[in-house]
Amino acid sequence: MATQTYQGLTNLQKEFYERTLLNRLEPQLLYQKFGQKKPMPKNEGDKINFRRFDSLAPATTALTEGVTPEGNTITVTKVEAEVKQYGDFVEISDKLDLLGIDPVLTEMAGVLGEQAALTIDTVIRDVVVSGTNVQYAGGKEGADSITADDKITEEEIRKAVKTLKKNNAKPLKDGYYVGIIDPEVAYDIMNDPLWQDISKYSGGTQIMKGEVGKLCGVRFVETTNNKTENNGSEIKIHKTMIIGEDAYGVVDINNSSMPEIIVKPHGSGGSSDPLNQRASAGWKALLTAVRLNELAMVRIESAATE
Numbered sequence: 001m002a003t004q005t006y007q008g009l010t011n012l013q014k015e016f017y018e019r020t021l022l023n024r025l026e027p028q029l030l031y032q033k034f035g036q037k038k039p040m041p042k043n044e045g046d047k048i049n050f051r052r053f054d055s056l057a058p059a060t061t062a063l064t065e066g067v068t069p070e071g072n073t074i075t076v077t078k079v080e081a082e083v084k085q086y087g088d089f090v091e092i093s094d095k096l097d098l099l100g101i102d103p104v105l106t107e108m109a110g111v112l113g114e115q116a117a118l119t120i121d122t123v124i125r126d127v128v129v130s131g132t133n134v135q136y137a138g139g140k141e142g143a144d145s146i147t148a149d150d151k152i153t154e155e156e157i158r159k160a161v162k163t164l165k166k167n168n169a170k171p172l173k174d175g176y177y178v179g180i181i182d183p184e185v186a187y188d189i190m191n192d193p194l195w196q197d198i199s200k201y202s203g204g205t206q207i208m209k210g211e212v213g214k215l216c217g218v219r220f221v222e223t224t225n226n227k228t229e230n231n232g233s234e235i236k237i238h239k240t241m242i243i244g245e246d247a248y249g250v251v252d253i254n255n256s257s258m259p260e261i262i263v264k265p266h267g268s269g270g271s272s273d274p275l276n277q278r279a280s281a282g283w284k285a286l287l288t289a290v291r292l293n294e295l296a297m298v299r300i301e302s303a304a305t306e
Contacts, residue, residue: 014263017109020285021261024113030210030223031124031289034178034243035250039236040083040286050249052077052292055168081290083251086119088112089262089282108281109261113221116259116283121225127289128248129227129239129299135160152185152240152302154192157216160242160298163213167295169244171217173208179218180241182226184304186212189220240300247296253288259285 038050054075063069087213090108136142138150157179164177172178181189189195190213197213210221227239253259264280 001056014261017105017263017281018261020106020109021113021116021259024110025117025120025259027252028114028117029121030180030221030225031121031128032250033181033209033254034172035124035128035248035289036246036292037252038249039252044284046083047079048083048251048288049203050079050290050292052079052246066092077292079249079290079292081249081288083286083288085284086116086123087259087282087284088115088119089280092279092281093147093277105263105281112261112283113259113280118225118284120253120259120287121223123251123287124248124289125225125227127291128241128243128297131291131294131297131299133163133294133298135163135298135300137300142180143237143301146231146235146301146303147233148235148303150303151188151305152181152238152300153189153213154194156302157189157218157242160300161217161296162187164242164244164296169247169293169296172243172245173219174205176214176219178208178219178243179220180226181212181220181222182224182228182238182240182304183222184306185226185238185240185302186220186222187305189215203305235303237301238304240302242298244293244296247293248289248291250289253285253287259283296304 031051036050040048040050054077056072056074059072060165060285061069090112092105092108135156136146136150137152137156138146140150161177169177190197195213195215198207198211201214208219208221210223212220212222214220228236229239231237259270260283262280262282262284269276
């Protein structure tokens with residue numbers, strides 16, 4: 001009788017599958033990209049603290065020669081968030097050989113990477129789009145009164161940028177705010193004569209992943225994972241975020257909470273798998289997101305060309 005002695009992945013195999021997962025994960029972490037990143041400290045529980053330094057008022061009183069002024073006090077706003085664990089796995093039949101770099105397991109690692117990315121992006125997105133600074137297209141008072149004609153225009157973008165500037169929200173990248181749009185909203189605003197397509201300025205500018213163009217001081221990135229919902233009139237409401245610096249905080253995925261891939265080979269299940277028929281591959285990650293400054297982001301709710 002043959003005896004199975006293989007009980008785990010080699011370091012080389014684990015690194016290969018981790019790299020495969022990350023290659024499919026990192027490019028899709030759009031909402032995570034624009035948050036204030038905080039490393040998750042080890043052995044300090046499941047809480048993480050973000051902080052924001054409040055601005056100082058102008059010092060308009062002239063100094064007196066030889067006299068030390070009273071000075072000022074820095075005000076720090078701290079926000080505590082609780083990290084939560086997310087993850088999933090798939091079973092793999094005993095017909096696959098895990099003793100080498102298996103092509104099916106490689107594909108599974110890629111699929112799991114995409115799922116992990118979508119999970120992380122969605123968790124962060126749902127926190128970000130729940131902010132209280134809302135602008136309804138067409139000057140409407142609420143989402144329930146938005147009609148099919150109330151689409152995002154250049155005027156809506158200018159209005160959102162005006163709000164951020166009045167709130168002293170700092171731009172996020174290269175003097176620009178960042179807008180996160182879905183393909184339907186992108187279709188509408190790309191028709192504006194003031195729209196600058198990425199092809200017109202990409203030569204001398206570092207382009208962000210997913211960037212499609214800019215308008216009114218906002219660089220736009222496109223995603224199919226933006227949140228939508230129907231209002232009472234069966235109009236699909238698209239939620240577009242215009243974001244400034246340090247509007248929200250996230251766990252630093254790249255530095256401390258990168259999703260871990262976990263592969264259990266055949267023969268590792270003990271009595272729960274007496275015939276060594278099942279292997280599994282999965283992932284898990286610790287993450288959280290928290291809004292830090294409501295005044296540094298605007299959510300535009302609108303209809304769009306479907």
